[in-house]
Amino acid sequence: MSNVTTPTDGWRARARVGVVVPHADVGPESELQAMAPEDVFIHGSRLHFGAMRPGGEMDPKIPHSPVYAFIEPPHVDIATELLAASPIDSIAMGFTSSSYVVGVAGEKELYDRLAERTRGIPITGTTKAAVAAARALGAERLALVNPPWFDDELSGLGAKYFTDQGLHVVHHGPCGLPSNQKEITPEALSAWIRTEVASYEPDAVLVAGNGIRAVGVIKGLEEELGFSVLTANQVLFWHALHLAGAAEAAGEITSYGRLFGSTDGPLAG
Known part of the structure; x- marks a missing residue:
């Protein structure tokens, strides 16, 4: 019998979380992966956001029209559907301000619409997750x-x-x-x-x-x-892990707040 240890190759995952992010923003993926246990993986889908330029540059105050446009069909629907074609366990929308501008009712309409594209994979977003948290x-x-x-x-x-x-x-x-x-x-x-x-x-x-x-x-x-x-990214990841059926993985995260030790629900948000 060989005593050679096989290096970790990233294929054996306890959970895989997909995240939709603005095209020039590396923050959500960076912070989610930093918090993740070693057998939880993050998979990103990029979507054009008109308020960002190459290199992640933005105006001092972002205009509201690109914030609305980010969640208008068809582009966010397509990005979500393509991400959901992968063997992932939950989907997280790494964007906050669109929920601000459309409000609670508009956000519900958005997630009801996107749910038609996810093959039954649960989906959440920052503000939904923050309320649940x-x-x-x-x-x-x-x-x-x-x-x-x-x-x-x-x-x-x-x-x-x-x-x-x-x-x-x-x-x-x-x-x-x-x-x-x-x-x-x-x-x-x-x-x-x-x-x-x-x-x-x-x-x-x-x-x-x-x-x-x-x-x-x-x-x-x-x-x-x-x-x-x-x-934003902490609550998003916490909620996505619970929706992915990986609550035990969330409970192992000890350096990013008492939220990860919480066992209370419901988590619908």
């Missing part, structure tokens, strides 16, 4: 920290979305950091939450926007400030 943690008072490239109107629409879902939004607004993905650091984001948000005494803070570098702040801020820290 807040409920699982028993959080009612939510502070909403949006990316600096969201304007005040878009931030207000986000607050309305979560209010309409029964949460009490105690604070919302774009964070005062450089409006450039490459210049945002965990240290700067932590300092902003600590100095500008903690005084509102939320049950949870949600760093929205899948393109903002955020998962690195979760553990330290929870230990320091006491309330739950949620981020």
